Amino acid sequence: MNRIIAFGVIGHPIEHSLSPVMHNSVFKHLGLGYEYLKFDVHPKDLGKFIENCKENNFIGLNVTIPHKISVIRFLDKISEEARLINAVNTIKFEDKTAIGFNTDGLGCVRALLEWIEGIKGKRILVLGAGGASRAISFQLAIEGADLLISNRTYDRALTLGNEIREKVGKRVEIVKFSHDEMKNFINDIDVLINATSVGMFPKVDEIPIPEDLLKFLNEDVVVMDIVYNPIETKLLREAKALGFKTVDGVGMLVYQGAESLRIWLDIEAPIDLMRRVVVRELGG
Numbered sequence: 001m002n003r004i005i006a007f008g009v010i011g012h013p014i015e016h017s018l019s020p021v022m023h024n025s026v027f028k029h030l031g032l033g034y035e036y037l038k039f040d041v042h043p044k045d046l047g048k049f050i051e052n053c054k055e056n057n058f059i060g061l062n063v064t065i066p067h068k069i070s071v072i073r074f075l076d077k078i079s080e081e082a083r084l085i086n087a088v089n090t091i092k093f094e095d096k097t098a099i100g101f102n103t104d105g106l107g108c109v110r111a112l113l114e115w116i117e118g119i120k121g122k123r124i125l126v127l128g129a130g131g132a133s134r135a136i137s138f139q140l141a142i143e144g145a146d147l148l149i150s151n152r153t154y155d156r157a158l159t160l161g162n163e164i165r166e167k168v169g170k171r172v173e174i175v176k177f178s179h180d181e182m183k184n185f186i187n188d189i190d191v192l193i194n195a196t197s198v199g200m201f202p203k204v205d206e207i208p209i210p211e212d213l214l215k216f217l218n219e220d221v222v223v224m225d226i227v228y229n230p231i232e233t234k235l236l237r238e239a240k241a242l243g244f245k246t247v248d249g250v251g252m253l254v255y256q257g258a259e260s261l262r263i264w265l266d267i268e269a270p271i272d273l274m275r276r277v278v279v280r281e282l283g284g
């Protein structure tokens with residue numbers, strides 16, 4: 001059977017993306033005749049690529065580095081979340097128009113909700129203030145978390161905190177990325193999320209917070225790492241050894257993909273299958 005090429009992911013480079021294998025497994029499982037490809041799109045070709053998708057009846061794209069912000073100017077509309085975060089990771093094509101969404105924050109929250117009951121009022125410390133942290137922090141603030149952000153470059157955390165306060169109307173505490181400062185905050189948080197790239201392959205022996213601070217976390221804390229390569233980062237290994245609940249980055253990856261599928265096709269994605277496929281690809 002000839003499959004209809006109507007989906008894909010764009011980035012530059014793009015060869016390591018796990019999205020094609022994840023989405024193609026869903027299409028196959030559900031008997032949908034679609035194919036999802038990866039496209040290496042140079043920044044100078046981005047506008048033309050989006051125009052071509054519109055003309056050729058594409059249904060959906062995922063967007064990754066370095067296009068998440070720059071693609072916005074080529075779209076006809078963007079969702080409220082994408083506007084707040086100022087980044088798009090999902091595009092839906094409809095009647096020759098392109099609409100941008102951001103499912104990263106929701107993906108993280110849905111993965112977290114497998115482990116905690118509700119976000120509202122939870123005291124959550126997010127490490128990092130890069131692209132992924134922006135999506136996650138905005139979503140957590142929208143859902144009413146009591147949010148703290150800490151980042152190596154302090155000013156970047158400050159800017160993100162100010163933006164969230166202005167756009168969402170939620171106050172965010174900014175914690176210095178230092179041993180002494182973190183020690184003052186870490187004992188009363190409900191969730192710790194690593195949204196930095198620390199611990200990612202090949203620097204798998206790195207950990208985003210000093211190890212000796214982990215023992216100050218309260219016993220019911222949930223430790224989440226959005227890094228998914230390796231699946232079990234050093235942070236998660238150490239947290240698990242101390243008896244804490246841990247959530248790996250595959251959950252966020254799968255749920256952000258599931259949200260994209262909901263936007264494109266209005267389907268409930270088979271989460272367990274997607275997770276199995278991603279874990280297998282990562283050699284887990």
Ligand code: NAP
Pocket residue numbers: 104107127128129130131132133151152153156195196197198200226227228249250252253254256
């Ligand atoms: P990014 O925009 O480049 O941001 C990187 C963040 O990491 C910044 O906050 C940066 O701090 C911090 N950082 C980098 N090296 C550091 C170090 N040595 N010590 C302390 N902080 C350091 O990247 P991103 O797009 O946000 O992605 C971050 C990670 O999330 C990546 O590993 C990515 O693979 C993962 N991710 C996972 C998912 C998922 O679905 N699971 C989705 C998106 C991203 P400065 O501001 O000081 O530079």
